[in-house]
Amino acid sequence: MMAQKAPTVGPYTDQLADYLHYVTVERGLSANTRTSYQQDLTQLFQYLIKAKDACALNDVDRFTILDFLKQLETEGKSRNSVIHMVSSLRKFFEYAYAQEMIEKNPMDQVDPPKKAQHLPAVLTVDEVDALLAVPDTNTPLGLRNRTLLEVMYATGLRVSELVNLKLDDLHLEIGLIKTLGKGDKERVIPIGDIATDWLRRYLAEGRPFLGKQQVADVIFLNDHGRQLTRQGVWKLIKQMVRQAGITKDVSPHTLRHSFATHILENGADLRIVQELLGHSDISTTQIYTHISDKRLTEVYDKTHPRA
Incomplete structure (x- = not known):
């Protein structure tokens, strides 16, 4: 050479x-x-x-x-x-x-500068509403899809946690669900009334009609009665995002980001958000404060007459 x-x-x-x-x-x-x-x-x-x-x-x-x-x-x-x-x-x-x-x-x-931290995409409340309106809840699959979205947005669950939810993890009578997160760490998360209602309806009117031989204990099933996969959820959400007319780069994790950002914007304490998301280090949770600050600035710029 x-x-x-x-x-x-x-x-x-x-x-x-x-x-x-x-x-x-x-x-x-x-x-x-x-x-x-x-x-x-x-x-x-x-x-x-x-x-x-x-x-x-x-x-x-x-x-x-x-x-x-x-x-x-x-x-x-x-x-x-x-x-x-x-x-x-x-x-x-x-x-x-x-x-x-x-x-x-x-x-x-001499230490290298840290790589720039890219803020994850976050849906607005209107975009969340548009996404939730996409599934046809008169069908078992549509009812499952609406419930899946409602649970993700209500709890901030990771997609891996969502697909592994078991029937025994639901404690809907007291508004709580249990999940096993990273490092096999168990946490208990509140779930709101709306998501609870959709879960109850899906379990009664949707899940029983998904496949003839069903996985006994998994909540979210595909149309063959088997456990819904992470890839399956990813494809579903991509499809529903397109149907909702949302142009942002949205993944299942976007609903988790949106959950965290929206509750912070409405006054939730950062430590509480850390617990809800299952972050072992609060510095991971702090990215959502940057998102909130950015969105706050955007709203100010658009709405203040002298911005």
């Missing part, structure tokens, strides 16, 4: 060329990976020439690297680009240290 000629970057040209030869010939990395490293390191060396008077590589310290990364952010580089840059620099300086080009690795105390 022939290594391509490295670009000219002042006093760092030979060091860059040696490294690119190393990753190409000795490590056998692809041309695309080599080009990626070359582009990242060229940016660093150009920065050192311009901002640091072409200081010796051995004089590059942690603060030099942090200044360079800050410059990238100032130039509008994406978070993922900066994360990639840190990875490229880490590999280069490990090589430079091993080759005794430098006495100390400046990347030892």
